[in-house]
Amino acid sequence: MTDYAGAAVPALAFLAGGGAGAYLVYGRLKEKYSRALAAVSKEKECSETALRESEDRYRSLFENMLNGFAYCRMLFDGDEPEDFEYLSVNKAFEALTGLKDVAGRKVSEVIPGIRESDPGLFERYGRVARTGKPETFETYVEALKMWFSISVFSPAKGHFAAVFDVITERKRAEETLRRSEAKFSAIFRLTPFAMSLAAPDGRQSDVNQAWLELTGFTSKEEVLGRTSLELGLIPDEEARERILNELRQKGSVRNAELGIRDKAGVQRLLLVSLEKMEADGREMILTLMQDITERRRAEETLKRTAADLRAKNKELEDLMYVASHDLRAPLVNIQGFADNLARYFRELHAALGGAVPGEAPGGRLDGFLNFKIPEALHFVAGSGARMDRLISAMLQVSRLGRLELHIERVDMDGLISDLRDTMAFQIREADAELRVGKLPPCRGDREQLSQVFANLLENSLKYRAPGRKPVIEITGKTGNGMMEYRVTDNGIGLTDEEAGSKIWAMFYRADPKGGVKGEGIGLTAARQIVERHGGKISAAGVPAGGAEFTVRLPC
Amino acid sequence: MENTKCEIPVTIVLAEDDDGHARLIAEHFSEAGVTNPLVRLRDGREALDFFFHTGAGPHSGPDICYLLLLDIKMPGADGIEVLKRLKADERLKKLPVIMLTTTDDPRDIEACYAAGCNNYLTKPVAFSRFAEVIKRLGLFISIVKVTKL
Secondary structure (H helix, E strand, O other), rough: OOOOOHHHHHHHHHHHHHHHHHHHHHHHHHHHEEEEHHHHHHHHHHHHHHHHHHHHHHHHHHHOOOEEEEEEEEEEOEEEEEEEEEEEOOHHHHHHOOOOOOOOOOOHHHHOOOOHOHHHHHHHHHHHHHHOOOEEEEEEEEEEEEOEEEEEOOOOOOOEEEEEOOOOOHHHHHHHHHHHHHHHHHHHHHHHEEEEEEOOOOOOEEEHHHHHHOOOOOOOHHHOOOOOOOOOOOOOHHHHHHHHHHHHHOEEEEEEEEEEOOOOEEEEEEEEEEEEEEEEOOEEEEEEEOOHHHHHHHHHHHHHHHHHHHHHHHHHHHHHHHHHHHHHHHHHHHHHHHHHHHHHHHHHHHHHHOOOOOOOOOHHHHHHHHHHHHHHHHHHHHHHHHHHHHHHHHHHHHOOOOOOOOOOOHHHHHHHHHHHHHHHHHHHHHHOOOEEEOOEEEEEEHHHHHHHHHHHHHHHHHHOOOOOOEEEEEEEHHHEEEEEEEEEEOOOHHHHHHHHOHOOOOOOOOOOOOOOOOOOOOOHHHHHHHHHHOEEEEEEOOOOOOEEEEEEEEE | OOOOOOOOOOEEEEEEEEEOHHHHHHHHHHHOOOOOOOEEOHHHHHHHHHOOOOOOOOOOOOOOOOEEEEEEEOOOOOHHHHHHHHOOOOHHHOOOOOEEEEOOOOHHHHHHHOOOEEEEEOOOOOOOHHHHHHHHHHHHHHHHEOOOO
């Protein structure tokens, strides 16, 4: 403890005044002071008491100060600092480092391996102890995993005193800040979004490359220190004021729309987001701008197209509705009066006994009575009936387009099984075999989907190949986020042309003269229903003979 | 306003712009044994004039019970408009109205019932079905409670 007081005085001075100048003064003072101390203790009783009181004050000060303090003697191996011995430490030393009872021990015992892990620290302490030049530095001590802020000086040759604070927390915070600043800076540079940093008065302090590209300015120099108004970027001053007001009130602005005029004078629509932030200790405004001119234009085009399409669709449906309605009215007459004519003629024919009075059989009028008139009536009635069926079919398709869809989860196994029951007669009549695999469920309007598969089944039954037992297979699987169902038959099959477009056209029938009944709207209706569900239907010929229909529906 | 029940046969008013349809309906009525007096009006305007006593054409008479067969698609005032006007009138809303149309479009049917029609018939094209519809109509006319206007 002999050197304690000797070290204390300059240490205190160092803390109070800091710097090399203070050290030099007190270094010299210390010499005199210790000598005086020795002399005075022997010479004057009263002085001795005063001195002890002063020493006690310093001791107390060192003991109780919040900084750690260690007074050590450097041990050299030649010129190389090899180890040091703790002569004295204060309470804070223990509290800060967690090292206990170190006085009188070597650091190599207290913290084994420190010389190898922290050679820099040894070097600095050694230098101070040797040269007497104080040093102040911040260092990470690997052996303790701690950051220190250290002031070290040498109260006596070969000795050093370190006053330190543990600054690990601060260093960590600084590191975090540094990293986050680096991150921010990288984002600022690399983001494809135009970004700018401006002072609260709107003067640009930094802009990124994307900002320059968006606004058309060629260099930062043109921009920095000026406001967007001065740069002529914002033609609508009110809009700018509105956004800045929102920023003042809420502290940030999200995706506000703002029209700008770029350097070339081209109007652009932006989405801007603003945020108050601190940069370099000042409050700044960070602005992020996204050019949505093209996007908005595309959206508007799309919206217009969709509206046009809806209108066209509606027009078409209305046309179909009106046409079928208005075509029916004359048809009622054609059919009604053809019926009347037929009845009148039958009566007339009976009354005449099948012969024209005064004309021999085989004459011209006999030909009318017995062949031409009945034939003409037959054609009129037959065509009228067919026209009626076609109009009904047209109406049916036009109605399908207006029917509301009741979307629900559809159990396809159940749906097909029900269909098999309702179509049992047709299946038996065609002597067909229906093979149904396990079908995944889908989402849709059950009734309408049932119509789709009924139409497909009917189709397969109708267009069976002569002399071949019809086999119809229905399978299903999940694919590409959609449910995929296949109806495959071994019937007369399809040409590519038919599969691609013909069969989907209204009133198309593969075999209009043959015995196949129907108006040719089954597949038209099926496609309409599937497409209204957001699905797809396609057809293909099977090489071995037959057709395959694929229905894709949302799940 | 007396609400007496009809003693004399109901007069059928047919508002129909298509001459052929009018003729067919009349013929089928007689074939179905419906012998009620029939008044033919040519469009919605004439029908409104008839019941509201406007214009120069024929008007409904007192002490006669009427039943209106109303075509939907007519030039000028169409059937649905006539129906709405009649049903909005305190006196005329008791008049039984049967709509006659060429289609069975659900939109039309809905609109007619919403406007308060008593029945709705589709004009069938085939004779046999037309005859059947008219027969049913005759039956309807014989049982419907028709009151004087």
